[in-house]
Amino acid sequence: MHGLVNRSFELFLRDCYGDRIWERVARQSKVDPRGFFLLQSSSDSITKTLIAEASGILRKPGGELVEDLGGWLTRREPIRRLLRFSGRDFSEFVESVGEFPSRATMIIQSLKTPRIAVTMLTKQRYEVSIESDAEVWPMLLAGILRGMADDYGALAVITVLNRKLRVDVAMTEFSAMRPFELVPHTETGVAS
Amino acid sequence: MKAAYTIGADEASIMMPMHLVVSPDGQILGAGPVMQRLLGEAKCLHDVLAADHQFLDIGPDSDAMSELRRGRRATFHVHGQKDLVLRGHGVELSDGAMLVDFGFGMSLPQAIKLLSLTESDFSPSSNVIELLFTYEASQAILCEISRANEALEKERREAERMSATDALTGLLNRRGFESEFRKFLPAGNGHELAVAALDLDLFKDVNDRFGHAAGDDVLIAVADALRSGVRRGDIVARAGGDEFLLLFSLYDSVRDLVRILDRIIERIEEPIALENGIAKLSASVGVSTFVIAAEQDLATAIALADAALYQAKSAGGGRVVVAGQQ
Numbered sequence: 001m002h003g004l005v006n007r008s009f010e011l012f013l014r015d016c017y018g019d020r021i022w023e024r025v026a027r028q029s030k031v032d033p034r035g036f037f038l039l040q041s042s043s044d045s046i047t048k049t050l051i052a053e054a055s056g057i058l059r060k061p062g063g064e065l066v067e068d069l070g071g072w073l074t075r076r077e078p079i080r081r082l083l084r085f086s087g088r089d090f091s092e093f094v095e096s097v098g099e100f101p102s103r104a105t106m107i108i109q110s111l112k113t114p115r116i117a118v119t120m121l122t123k124q125r126y127e128v129s130i131e132s133d134a135e136v137w138p139m140l141l142a143g144i145l146r147g148m149a150d151d152y153g154a155l156a157v158i159t160v161l162n163r164k165l166r167v168d169v170a171m172t173e174f175s176a177m178r179p180f181e182l183v184p185h186t187e188t189g190v191a192s
Numbered sequence: 193m194k195a196a197y198t199i200g201a202d203e204a205s206i207m208m209p210m211h212l213v214v215s216p217d218g219q220i221l222g223a224g225p226v227m228q229r230l231l232g233e234a235k236c237l238h239d240v241l242a243a244d245h246q247f248l249d250i251g252p253d254s255d256a257m258s259e260l261r262r263g264r265r266a267t268f269h270v271h272g273q274k275d276l277v278l279r280g281h282g283v284e285l286s287d288g289a290m291l292v293d294f295g296f297g298m299s300l301p302q303a304i305k306l307l308s309l310t311e312s313d314f315s316p317s318s319n320v321i322e323l324l325f326t327y328e329a330s331q332a333i334l335c336e337i338s339r340a341n342e343a344l345e346k347e348r349r350e351a352e353r354m355s356a357t358d359a360l361t362g363l364l365n366r367r368g369f370e371s372e373f374r375k376f377l378p379a380g381n382g383h384e385l386a387v388a389a390l391d392l393d394l395f396k397d398v399n400d401r402f403g404h405a406a407g408d409d410v411l412i413a414v415a416d417a418l419r420s421g422v423r424r425g426d427i428v429a430r431a432g433g434d435e436f437l438l439l440f441s442l443y444d445s446v447r448d449l450v451r452i453l454d455r456i457i458e459r460i461e462e463p464i465a466l467e468n469g470i471a472k473l474s475a476s477v478g479v480s481t482f483v484i485a486a487e488q489d490l491a492t493a494i495a496l497a498d499a500a501l502y503q504a505k506s507a508g509g510g511r512v513v514v515a516g517q518q
Contacts, residue, residue: 007336034343038336078332085325088311107329182311182324183304 001047002111003040005136009050010035012069021057028053041110044134051136063139063160070143074151083148084180089172090154094118094126094145113137128165138163153177209313210278210294212237213285216257221289226314229307230270241268241278257290267297275302300324358430360408361415369429369437373490376441385441386449386481387490389497390418392434392460393474393509406466410473413464421456437494446481446514453477453512461510476504480515 013022026033029049036042055062073079086103087093101113114132121127128145130137142160145167149156155174159166204211205224213222218237234240243266260266260282270276277299282292296303300320303309314320356368364372376383392414399407411434418428418436427439443449457475464471478500482493500515507513 037340038333039340078328082325082329082332085311085321085328103325103329106326107333181304182309182321183301 001042001044002108003036003038003042004108004111006031006040006042006047006050007036007038008073009047009054009069012072013054016068016072017058021054024057025050025054028057039108039110047136063135066136066139067143067146070140070145071147072143074144074147080151080178081180081184083144084151089177090149090152090156091124091169091172093148093152094128094167094169095120097128097141097145116141124169126167126169128167130163130165132163138165141165151178204291207315208293209315210280210296212280212292212294213289214257214292215289218257226307226309227294240271242271243268260290260292268294273302273306275299276306361412361430363415363418363436364427364429366429366431366437369427369431369439370490372427372429373439376484377486383441383484384481385439385484385493386443386446386479387493387497388438388440388449388453388477388479388512389431389494389501390436390438390453390456390475390477391501391505393476393505395434395473398471398473402466402468402471406468406471409466410464410471414460414475417459417462418456421459422452426452446479446517449479449481450512450514453479457510457512474510476501476509477512478502478504478515479512 010022010026013025022035023033026035029046031046031050051062051065054060054065058065074083083093086096086099095118098116098118100116104111104113114130114134114137117129117131119127119129128141130141138160142158142165145156145158145165149158149169153173153175154169155171157168157170159168199207201222204222209224209226211222211224212220212227212231214237215221220231220235220237223231231240260280261284263281265279265281268278268280270278277297278294279297280292280294282290285291295318300323307313311321356364356371358365358368373385376385392410395407395410398410411430414434414436415428415430418438422428422438423442425442427441429437431437438453440449440452443452457477460473460475464473478497480493480496480500482489482496496515500513504511504513
């Protein structure tokens with residue numbers, strides 16, 4: 001698994017449960033408690049072990065933890081901003097989910113993510129298929145979709161169906177959309 | 193196959209939000225929604241834009257239009273907005289007017305801020321959103337790589353420090369001592385140094401009588417005595433066991449050095465309180481002075497200092513012997 005995934009899980013645990021929990025998870029998973037590096041790939045089994053150990057320590061199903069990770073990612077401002085470049089409203093965002101793998105490899109060529117296909121079943125219902133046996137991806141994506149539905153102020157129901165997700169968008173303008181500007185106002189320029 | 197197209201102003205605005213239609217004399221005949229925000233109430237192009245090159249100057253007599261007509265790409269600056277640049281190319285319409293389609297080039301961020309542009313202001317084919325996404329994602333990745341580099345650099349420095357430090361006493365080890373010596377090499381020939389080899393007297397008795405843990409305590413106490421006995425700039429290291437090395441780069445005379453080393457011996461001879469008793473010991477020191485010429489001079493000087501140290505030991509210990517003076 002790419003270092004970005006393991007590093008994200010590490011930061012999620014540190015941020016939500018504290019450094020001590022992370023260090024415990026790392027020790028039990030036999031990985032360096034100092035943490036992962038972005039460009040340090042490791043076998044998929046390490047990610048599975050991390051999730052399993054964290055699940056045991058926190059007494060929370062692994063799937064729920066990964067979904068929480070997805071939600072947590074959407075609350076990290078730099079990541080939220082990157083996600084918001086994917087569409088003007090939640091429906092556009094869902095429709096663009098199939099572009100995630102190419103967006104990811106555009107930035108980090110070594111980051112291999114499974115192919116994602118989005119099918120519009122009705123005007124307000126989508127089916128998102130993930131071509132991977134790894135359980136982590138559907139749950140992660142479910143967490144991201146739920147988080148971004150909140151961010152866009154949409155009312156949506158996301159259902160995990162094995163390797164597929166069903167997204168029902170009840171209302172795209174249910175509550176206030178979190179602000180998003182193409183160039184952050186706090187910066188003196190995009191390059192700063 | 194070539195077909196003639198006719199497109200209305202509204203449709204052109206949808207397809208090209210930054211287009212502009214200008215008459216041959218620079219009068220603004222039409223504009224896309226983004227250009228309209230930039231132009232405001234302006235009627236004439238030269239009220240808003242200045243061509244980047246003088247020969248492209250916009251005005252009634254300008255040849256900017258003919259340049260564009262020839263298929264040349266043109267860059268314009270916006271009056272009063274020195275950071276805002278427009279790049280465009282155009283085609284001539286049937287009535288002699290020019291249809292010019294613009295982009296903001298590298299001034300895109302400034303334009304987005306100035307005109308409060310959103311994603312809806314750009315056509316999907318412009319790749320503006322992808323450009324901004326790529327830029328922000330690259331910055332985020334660079335930040336993370338920079339963090340990793342800093343962490344690695346910190347660990348490298350720590351590893352370097354540890355590889356040069358004696359873990360028990362915190363003094364330099366032999367490697368650290370040699371590394372410090374090498375710093376004097378660029379000073380070149382003629383710089384005189386002195387190296388002292390110090391070995392504890394009766395240390396074996398302390399170990400035998402009080403145990404090895406007490407021996408470690410004694411070594412720590414001796415290290416403290418050495419630290420407090422030397423001057424700023426002198427270098428002290430534990431070479432191993434109960435052997436220490438000192439390097440002096442500044443001294444007035446050999447007699448001056450002997451005085452410093454005698455003082456250190458006196459400090460070492462002060463009784464050391466241990467958990468299970470009091471240790472009393474002394475030290476023997478051999479000193480050798482040398483002029484730096486090459487790296488191997490240190491090894492030679494240490495060998496000479498060691499030989500002097502044995503002489504000090506043979507003479508009963510608790511003294512300083514200068515190589516070549518006995």
